[in-house]
Amino acid sequence: MNEVRKTYKMYVGNSFIRSESGRTYSIELSSEIIELPQASRKDVRDAVSQAKKGYESWSSLTPYNRAQILYRLSEMIEGRKASYIEFLKESGIKNNKAKKDIDEAIEILIWYAGITDKWEQLTGNLNPVAGSYLNISHQEPLGVSFIFPRDTISLKSLLLCILPPLSVGCSVISLSKNAGALAITLAEDLNNSDLPAGTWNILTGSYSNIIEDISKHVEIKGIGVNMDFDNKDYTIIQSNASESVKRTFSMNETLNLLSLNPFLQTKTVWHPKGK
Numbered sequence: 407m408n409e410v411r412k413t414y415k416m417y418v419g420n421s422f423i424r425s426e427s428g429r430t431y432s433i434e435l436s437s438e439i440i441e442l443p444q445a446s447r448k449d450v451r452d453a454v455s456q457a458k459k460g461y462e463s464w465s466s467l468t469p470y471n472r473a474q475i476l477y478r479l480s481e482m483i484e485g486r487k488a489s490y491i492e493f494l495k496e497s498g499i500k501n502n503k504a505k506k507d508i509d510e511a512i513e514i515l516i517w518y519a520g521i522t523d524k525w526e527q528l529t530g531n532l533n534p535v536a537g538s539y540l541n542i543s544h545q546e547p548l549g550v551s552f553i554f555p556r557d558t559i560s561l562k563s564l565l566l567c568i569l570p571p572l573s574v575g576c577s578v579i580s581l582s583k584n585a586g587a588l589a590i591t592l593a594e595d596l597n598n599s600d601l602p603a604g605t606w607n608i609l610t611g612s613y614s615n616i617i618e619d620i621s622k623h624v625e626i627k628g629i630g631v632n633m634d635f636d637n638k639d640y641t642i643i644q645s646n647a648s649e650s651v652k653r654t655f656s657m658n659e660t661l662n663l664l665s666l667n668p669f670l671q672t673k674t675v676w677h678p679k680g681k
Contacts, residue, residue: 414442414586416449416610417593419456420603425449431611433587435496442586444611447619453579453607454625457550460604461577465547467602469523472575475600476519480512482595483561487512490561493591497559511561514661518569525574525666533674540677545670547575548653549627552620554613556632556659557584564589566659567632571669572606579607579626586610613639621646628653630668 415422425443433440443449464472483490487508494504526545533541548571555567564585571578582589589608596606613620621629621643629647631640633656640656647654655668 411438412440414440414590414610416443416445417590417596417606417608418449418453418604419459419607420597420601422590422593422597423449425611426452429611431583433584435587436498437496440587442590442610445581445609445616447616449609450579450616450619450623453609454550454623456604457577457579457607458604458625460602460607461547461550461575463602464572464577464605465575467575469526469575472573473519473522476515476522476569476573479595479599479601480515480519482599483508483512483515483592486595490591493588494559494561497588499559507560507562511565514562514565515569517661518565518573521663521666522573525663528663529666529670538679540679542675542677544673544675545574546673547571548669548671549576550625551576551578551628551630551669552626553578553580553657554629554631554635555580555582555585555589556634557582559585559588561588561592563659564592566661566665567630567657568606570657570665571628571630574666574669576628576669577605577607579609581609581611581613581616581620583610583612617642618646621652622649624650626652628655628669630655630657632657633659 426448427446429444430441490508491504529545531543535541551571556563644654
């Protein structure tokens with residue numbers, strides 16, 4: 407019997423799709439060479455369209471419901487832990503390091519699931535003002551965020567970049583090249599979870615031919631780059647993003663409350679004091 411080989415496709419709007427251009431690139435594993443789609447400009451536009459819908463659905467859920475969905479995702483990854491470890495080993499990572507990466511990724515997912523219904527209390531402020539009224543700062547999700555995770559074969563690293571925007575209610579588009587197959591493997595669990603369509607969209611390939619479209623798209627409200635991102639390319643992103651007052655930032659992959667800040671915008675409310 408002939409072996410049926412796995413076909414890797416991008417994940418947009420809870421659907422697995424090939425690139426509109428038909429272009430692919432290769433990644434070498436220990437036992438085979440796999441082909442992944444190279445995202446095109448139209449793929450970026452389609453992903454943004456789906457992310458807008460995903461943002462409306464995801465941000466409208468209660469923080470408690472979002473927390474439950476993220477926690478359920480950690481359970482799903484736990485159930486497929488052996489498959490994830492095997493994939494990392496196929497990518498050249500030793501068994502102990504692969505196991506540690508998946509275990510820590512699950513712990514990170516549980517931590518962000520726990521903060522999802524608590525960050526508003528921790529980041530809001532009652533500002534001191536002179537007068538018979540209250541001044542309250544309230545944090546809201548930024549919106550559609552485009553993330554360039556560090557392109558290393560690590561589920562822990564990927565989730566440290568993606569979970570901060572998801573936990574506060576943003577929708578996400580991510581682009582991975584070397585880690586593209588790992589991201590698509592995770593998409594299989596995303597597709598079976600209760601995450602609303604378009605909440606996390608996964609593109610694969612190089613960003614060199616689509617960086618202009620990403621940084622100039624007016625519906626993308628924030629762009630996060632990894633610590634290893636090329637400085638010249640980041641300058642291009644910042645310059646283009648300034649045209650639409652788009653937020654840009656570098657992510658340091660730390661597990662703390664400060665990781666949420668780039669994905670929040672402050673709204674101020676004035677309210678008269680009661681007597």
